[in-house]
Structures are given as C-alpha cells and as structure tokens.
Amino acid sequence: MQLDDKAIVQRVKEMVLPIVSKMGYKLFDVEFKPERGWVLRIIVDKEGGITVGDCEEISKRISALLDVEDIIPVSYMLEVSSPGLTRELTKAEHFSFFKGRLVRVVLREPIQNRRELIGRIEDVKDDVLVLKDKGTEELLHIPLSIIARANLEIEKW
Template structure:
C-alpha cells in the first residue's frame, strides 16, 4: 500500500515543485510508532532550501492532498530538504554526483562487502564505479539497495 501511496503523491506533488523550480527528490510514507508520516524531500539546483520554501510548498502540497485525498486515514506531512547526504535514486542523481563522495549499500556482497564509500567515478546505465580507498569497484545498479552522498570529515 505505501508504494501505491508514494507513487500517487509523486504524481500530484511533482508539478507543484517544478512550477517553483524545485526538484522532487523522494516521497516517503511510513509508520513510526502510532503515526503515519508523509515526507516530501525537495531540492533546488541553484539555491539552498530554507524554511520559507518548505512552508510555502507544504501549504500547496497540503491543499492538493486535501482535494485529491490519495491517503486513507490520518498522517503527518513533512516537507524538507534531503540534507547534505541526499539520496541518489534517479539516473540524473547519480550523474550529478560524479566526482563526489558517495555511500552505497548493496543487496548482496560484491567482493565480500555490502557497503562502499568513496569517490563516484563513473555512471553507466547498468553499473556505477566507486573508488573505495584506491580500489575501483563496479557495482551493478540492480544490486544497489541504497545510495547517497557522503560527507567526508
């Protein structure tokens, strides 16, 4: 059910964000404790997301969700930036991350490991290449469980 909800919300919300120059990064719908949360993560190519952006978009999203009512029952709506460790999901996310540090976890081990962190060197349709401490590892896209930007301290 949550996948159906996120897909429907994505269809409703993406045009609102795009109209204001924002990109829909991710929609998350999950239960935490007694409450359901609908989280909308957005980004902007030219500027950081601020509280005014989140508030304005939240009002617009809330209006369309009230009208279309794609979610049965009560939920808490949160609209925010994906943060510094932005998830990488779409092809364009990966392409923009070339030359940046990433963290990738896989469904199954590759060369004995399921977690990789390093410089994203190459993005192809079927795999990515991560330089993990001087060792370049090719990770098939089909085996990526999660990928995100990584902060290096």
Template structure:
C-alpha cells in the same frame, strides 16, 4: 492507501515541477493510529533549502485540504534528501562527481565490501572512486553496488 498515494504523487510532481524541483520519495504510513505523510523533494541544480520545503508544504497542504484525500488526522513532513542522501542511479553518480560517497558492495572488489571515496569519473556502467584514505582509484561496476550514499566531507 496506494490510490491515495498515487493521487498525492501526481499532484506533488506537478507542484514540484512548477517550483523547479522534483519528488525524491513519498511515504504514507500509519504510526500509532495516526497517518504520517512524508514528501522528500529534491533539486537538480543544487540543494533544497528550508524556504523551498516550506513553500512546497503550503501548496501540497492546500491541495490535500481541498480534496480531502486523507479522512483522518495526519502529519505532513516535507524535507530534502539531506547531505548524506542515497545515490539511487547512475545519474546521481554523474551529478555528484567529485563528492565523497560511501558505497556498500554486493560482492568484494579488491578485498573490500565497503568503499569510502570520491566519485571521480563515470565510464559507461563503471564508477571510478578515489579512496579517501590512500588515494587508490577503484573501478566499481554499477551492478555490484548494493547501496550508496553521500558522506559529509569534513
């Protein structure tokens, strides 16, 4: 199944590049005797819309049908990372500067293991977060972050 996933990833990356998109993630798993292929696409200069998901889906589906890579029935799901997308690297923090994020820490910083605030600045490997409640600016070393995601700012 890994070989199939690699072939799908290779073609998906080419399609995404042609559409000015990138592949965020690909999952291929069996659920109750049926395969589920989920491809999450992203856009570096904004957010992915329904039309882009639909167009990408048609192109990857045509490839999958032509190559007959998956020998059983499967469900294809093409989506975006969403508004509450995970932040997976320092470049995501740079990209989403000014946005609200929820950060789960590996160890306490100023007696907190969870910080919810705005990404204000990136200094080397440190992320400066202005707390949503209170406005205090915390310096968070990137290596102390267990996981993080954007939050809806209502």
C-alpha cells in the same frame, strides 16, 4: 482498513512533481508510512540545498492540493524536508544528480574483496555506478543491484 500505500505514494508523486519542478526543486522521494500515525513525507532537493522557508512554501502548495484531491483515506501528517547532507542514494537518478560527489557504498557482494567503498560518482549508465575509488583512483563498475546502501559523504573543506 487496508491501505495501498504504494498506490498512494505513486499518485502523490504524480500530483506533486509538476508543482515542485515548477518551483525549481527536484522531487527526491515520497514516503507514506506509519510513524505514531501516518506520515506523508515529501523529500525535495535543489542545487545548493533546501532551507526551512523552502520547505514551508512547498508544504503550503502541496497541502492545498492534497486537501482538494483528497486521495488519502486516513488522517496523516504532511512533512516536507531535505534529504540531508549524508542523504541515502537509492535510485539511478539520485546517483546521476550527485555526479562528482563523494559517496560511501556498502555492497551485498564484494568487489575486489571489499564490501565498503568510498569514492567519487563518475557516472551511472544502464543501472551500473561508475565510482572512482578514493584510495586507488581506480574506476569501479558497480551494478546498482548489489548496492545495499549508499550515502553521500560530507566533504571537508
């Protein structure tokens, strides 16, 4: 059976976003992929972080909706989780949400002869990340299109 996993992800996002938002959480991402069977992963976040209890409550509400709507034609495991402390940032809205936080960025093309940068997210506008370099305090303008990977850094207190 050929699955249109992108269409399933889009439909799940549309269905889940109002529920998650009403509960006070941010829908960080939705994944649907084979991992020893199919896994539908709903990744949520909120200021201050997510607890196991949060994930359980969200899972109950989403599971009931998915059972009623029956949009996934194969058996799957539903997983609700937090993106984690060193979460990957892949979209402009991810960078915006974490404005002011420390991030490690790996680039496809070097900027100032560097492919890896650590700095604070100052802003994101027109698909350009403005990063305050940790070492030089210089503001760097990085097109999102040249970012190979970006993850939050754990800040020591």
